[in-house]
Amino acid sequence: MDFDTAVKMNIYETIARTTQAPTSADVAEALSTSPEAVEAALERLHKKRLLVPEPGNPSRIRMAPPFSGVETSFRVKVQDNVYYANCAWDALGIAAALQADAIIEAADGYSGEPMMLEVRNGQPVPQSCVIHFAVPAARWWDDIIYT
Amino acid sequence: MLLFRSKETVTQWCEARGLPKRPSINLDQLWYLALTWYKNRLTVESRRPGPDEMVEIFARVGLEGPFWDPKADQWQSAT
Numbered sequence: 001m002d003f004d005t006a007v008k009m010n011i012y013e014t015i016a017r018t019t020q021a022p023t024s025a026d027v028a029e030a031l032s033t034s035p036e037a038v039e040a041a042l043e044r045l046h047k048k049r050l051l052v053p054e055p056g057n058p059s060r061i062r063m064a065p066p067f068s069g070v071e072t073s074f075r076v077k078v079q080d081n082v083y084y085a086n087c088a089w090d091a092l093g094i095a096a097a098l099q100a101d102a103i104i105e106a107a108d109g110y111s112g113e114p115m116m117l118e119v120r121n122g123q124p125v126p127q128s129c130v131i132h133f134a135v136p137a138a139r140w141w142d143d144i145i146y147t
Numbered sequence: 148m149l150l151f152r153s154k155e156t157v158t159q160w161c162e163a164r165g166l167p168k169r170p171s172i173n174l175d176q177l178w179y180l181a182l183t184w185y186k187n188r189l190t191v192e193s194r195r196p197g198p199d200e201m202v203e204i205f206a207r208v209g210l211e212g213p214f215w216d217p218k219a220d221q222w223q224s225a226t
Contacts, residue, residue, distance in 0.1 A: 050194070137214065
């Protein structure tokens with residue numbers, strides 16, 4: 001396994017296990033390397049659109065899709081763990097990545113009214129909802145945090 | 148993208164921001180995309196689909212045209 005893949009796997013395994021994104025120092029300790037080497041890997045993984053470091057703080061991870069490194073309005077409960085997703089797509093993506101049932105607490109994008117989605121036995125429970133894309137695919141990564 | 152309870156609240160959101168209404172999808176389409184993107188994300192082999200793969204994946208759930216094409220030139224300078 002190459003170094004960047006080892007960094008990526010450590011990050012994903014850590015989030016899946018703990019629900020929290022590790023810092024570059026955490027990953028460095030686990031891989032017996034330096035935080036600077038990990039941060040360089042994070043930047044390369046960002047260029048491949050696999051991770052997003054926190055803007056202005058390369059030691060932290062903002063997004064390891066489908067997981068968010070910060071609390072968001074998409075709260076995903078899997079068994080006793082609570083994860084945060086970057087968007088509705090990623091909220092379902094957490095259930096897909098963990099291959100687990102999930103209850104997703106979210107809110108209507110206009111009214112803020114609470115909404116709940118559920119994945120049970122590998123399928124979303126039917127629910128009246130609409131997912132609107134304001135940004136075309138060619139521009140998603142112009143500002144992926146907004147997208 | 149944003150989640151809404153109904154098409155009505157999508158319209159209200161767009162009007163409040165002076166933005167054009169753009170494509171929406173349903174929960175089944177979103178689940179297909181989530182599975183395709185992320186079901187192997189915790190494995191060593193996982194990777195993000197490339198642009199041509201994305202076009203094929205979107206087409207499988209009926210999402211076609213330049214809006215869903217990551218290489219579509221017409222959106223590069225659009226607002």
